[in-house]
Amino acid sequence: MMQQFYPQVQHSYRFELNKDMHFSAAHFIPDEDAGKCQMMHGHTYFINVTIGGNKLDSTGFLIDFKQIKDLIHKKYDHSVLNDHPEFQAKHPTTEGLAEQICKSIQTVLQTRSNQPVCLQVIVRETPTSYVIYRPEQEDLL
DSSP states (O other): OOOOOOOOOOOOOSEEEEEEEEEEEEEOOOSGGGGGGGSOEEEEEEEEEEEEESOOOTTSOSSOHHHHHHHHHHHHTTEEGGGSGGGSSSOOOHHHHHHHHHHHHHHHHTTSTTOOEEEEEEEEEETTEEEEEOOOGGGGO
């Protein structure tokens, strides 16, 4: 795997966890302004998730890497993004996917006693195109 270097998110947490993963999924953007993307097509999405926190759990983790991967990979791999409920009211753009991944992770993080937060999600749709999503502070509470 080629090393990827991503933009850093500024924070004051003691610990920062980054998890890279990928999955394959199809989507289409049903809007005439989307050009060729109106047609069903697929991508191998490469994802980077940044989580921060000051406290570790009893195992010594902010959160187990596997839990993050399972949460995203099992949900989206080999699926049609348009079929997911979170994309029924909006188009499954790369921007929307990055936001939804962050929200899914943050929902799980809020249940943890050590209270880590999802600081940034990067979704790479092609080798030359990616989106960064950083939640607003009030979204982390």
